[in-house]
Amino acid sequence: MxxxxxxxxxxxxxxxxxxxxxxxxxxxxxxxAVLATGVEAVPLSPPSPPEPLEPxxxxxxxxxxxxxxRLNVNGQVKTATVEPRTTLLNTLRDDLGLTGAKRICDRxxxxxxxxxxxxxxxxxxxxxxxxxxxxxxxxxxGLGTPEAMSPLQAxxxxxxxxxxxxxxxxxxxxxxxxxxxxxxPTETEVKEACAGNICRCGTYPRIxxxxxxxxxxxxxx
Amino acid sequence: MKAFELVNPTDVSGAxxxxxxxxxxxxxxxxxxxxxxxxxEYIATPSIVVNLKAVSGxxxxxxxxxxxxxxxLVTLSxxxxxPTIAAKYTALAxxxxxxxxxxIRHVGxxxxxxxxxxRCWYYRxxxxxxxxxxxxxxxxxxxxxxxxxxxxxxxxxIVHPSDCAPALMVLGASVDISGPxxxxxxxxxxxxxxxxxxLYKENVLEVGEIVTHITVPAPAAxxxxxxxxxxxxxxxxxxxxxxxxxxxxKAGKVTSAKVVLSGVAPVPWRSxxxxxxxxxxxxxxxxxxxxxxxxxxxAKPLGGNAYxxxxxxxxxxxxVLHAAGVKG
Numbered sequence: 001m002x003x004x005x006x007x008x009x010x011x012x013x014x015x016x017x018x019x020x021x022x023x024x025x026x027x028x029x030x031x032x033a034v035l036a037t038g039v040e041a042v043p044l045s046p047p048s049p050p051e052p053l054e055p056x057x058x059x060x061x062x063x064x065x066x067x068x069x070r071l072n073v074n075g076q077v078k079t080a081t082v083e084p085r086t087t088l089l090n091t092l093r094d095d096l097g098l099t100g101a102k103r104i105c106d107r108x109x110x111x112x113x114x115x116x117x118x119x120x121x122x123x124x125x126x127x128x129x130x131x132x133x134x135x136x137x138x139x140x141x142g143l144g145t146p147e148a149m150s151p152l153q154a155x156x157x158x159x160x161x162x163x164x165x166x167x168x169x170x171x172x173x174x175x176x177x178x179x180x181x182x183x184x185p186t187e188t189e190v191k192e193a194c195a196g197n198i199c200r201c202g203t204y205p206r207i208x209x210x211x212x213x214x215x216x217x218x219x220x221x
Numbered sequence: 222m223k224a225f226e227l228v229n230p231t232d233v234s235g236a237x238x239x240x241x242x243x244x245x246x247x248x249x250x251x252x253x254x255x256x257x258x259x260x261x262e263y264i265a266t267p268s269i270v271v272n273l274k275a276v277s278g279x280x281x282x283x284x285x286x287x288x289x290x291x292x293x294l295v296t297l298s299x300x301x302x303x304p305t306i307a308a309k310y311t312a313l314a315x316x317x318x319x320x321x322x323x324x325i326r327h328v329g330x331x332x333x334x335x336x337x338x339x340r341c342w343y344y345r346x347x348x349x350x351x352x353x354x355x356x357x358x359x360x361x362x363x364x365x366x367x368x369x370x371x372x373x374x375x376x377x378x379i380v381h382p383s384d385c386a387p388a389l390m391v392l393g394a395s396v397d398i399s400g401p402x403x404x405x406x407x408x409x410x411x412x413x414x415x416x417x418x419x420l421y422k423e424n425v426l427e428v429g430e431i432v433t434h435i436t437v438p439a440p441a442a443x444x445x446x447x448x449x450x451x452x453x454x455x456x457x458x459x460x461x462x463x464x465x466x467x468x469x470x471k472a473g474k475v476t477s478a479k480v481v482l483s484g485v486a487p488v489p490w491r492s493x494x495x496x497x498x499x500x501x502x503x504x505x506x507x508x509x510x511x512x513x514x515x516x517x518x519x520a521k522p523l524g525g526n527a528y529x530x531x532x533x534x535x536x537x538x539x540x541v542l543h544a545a546g547v548k549g
Contacts, residue, residue: 064226084227084270085260107258108325109457120298120327126257127328130227131274174323195456196322 074142088132089124100140111197114170140169155214163201241429243269255337289437293332312446316388339379367525373486377416386489387465387481400430413488447544460484464540504545513538
């Protein structure tokens with residue numbers, strides 16, 4: 001359901017550019033000339049210089065086709081070539097190599113793709129990459145590393161707050177944002193912060209435990 | 222999602238011209254939660270998307286003695302946490318807070334919440350050409366219809382998905398609309414239209430028209446309001462049934478009552494029957510129950526949604542009691 005063949009290419013845009021096509025054609029014409037005459041064909045004119053390959057920046061009154069977005073992700077400015085229809089999630093995963101945010105439902109229902117944008121959680125599958133420009137994006141990769149986890153990530157491990165782990169980055173982002181806004185949440189507040197994340201393994205009780213324990217540790221208690 | 226050209230106007234008139242020029246090929250993008258869902262399912266396949274986000278002046282909440290003026294781009298989370306809205310326009314804050322999940326409320330806008338398309342599973346299925354998509358049949362009538370309309374249905378039985386609309390309607394709100402023929406203000410009571418009037422849209426907006434602001438008059442002294450929503454999945458869901466209630470009372474008696482239901486009809490459903498049962502009365506459990514019974518007196522359930530009749534009766538009863546501050 002989430003991968004649709006029609007998502008891959010604009011049916012109105014050929015996959016091969018006219019120039020590439022002509023290049024291929026002239027090569028095969030030359031080859032057939034060799035076969036026909038037994039004499040190597042001599043190119044009549046030197047090859048023309050390549051067209052600029054850099055797509056335009058995704059700013060301005062009208063944006064179409066391939067464009068370059070500049071995204072502030074985990075404190076670094078990164079660029080990627082996308083189309084207006086490309087979601088932030090697909091850009092993070094497919095272009096920037098940040099696969100922490102997961103593509104599960106791709107419809108804003110499961111929470112696996114949750115990232116923080118300008119301090120608030122969002123579903124990265126429901127935001128266009130071009131609209132994410134100018135926002136400060138944090139993904140799970142921006143929180144900690146396996147060697148130096150954030151206190152919340154460490155609490156997820158300590159409390160065994162995951163089974164398959166596929167939903168975990170989304171929960172970690174929702175709860176990281178919660179603890180930033182509210183360092184001393186009640187269990188109800190933790191549940192409300194997780195309302196947009198689904199765990200099919202059903203590890204909710206351990207997730208809530210882990211968040212409350214991390215909050216306590218971060219408050220220095 | 223089909224490829225499209227994204228137009229980024231910086232003012233309302235630019236957005237109106239771009240949308241008008243695009244005609245049926247154009248769609249308006251605000252928060253994008255509903256539009257992107259439709260585009261991913263190929264329910265909407267615009268070749269031009271007009272992005273409202275860069276239009277200035279649409280993301281503010283202005284509060285004065287006269288009332289509220291809310292830009293169409295204000296997010297649901299900003300409405301839910303606004304202290305004046307929570308205190309004086311309580312039903313609206315509660316409705317905004319009840320929408321979907323935190324991630325959606327941080328992005329979803331008030332304008333988008335009012336203009337979102339229905340969630341009927343036949344309508345949302347790309348391969349089902351139902352009545353609303355130019356087909357000849359509303360599949361809900363004989364099909365799986367537990368989430369469909371019990372009031373105002375026919376020939377299509379969708380329910381309107383907005384939570385904020387009922388709350389805004391009981392507070393007497395109206396919308397400011399800009400379009401190719403100029404500006405107009407429409408009371409929310411007259412904004413939504415039944416399938417009998419038009420099968421292919423749920424409101425009066427014409428091609429090229431944009432909701433720019435929502436205005437809410439300051440409630441009269443002695444007014445309280447409440448929005449109650451019952452969901453299948455409590456953490457994040459649309460309403461199975463919901464009720465917004467606003468009551469104005471003088472000397473213990475209701476002088477003005479507004480009751481609007483969500484999740485039960487193709488439009489946010491005003492219930493003059495429930496309102497009549499409350500006016501001139503002192504709210505008691507018996508009166509609140511009478512209002513609930515009146516609200517569903519004309520309900521016509523389909524095969525799978527008869528449960529919505531007693532549910533809605535009780536939702537109205539509880540919302541009235543809560544708005545009146547009476548223990549149920």
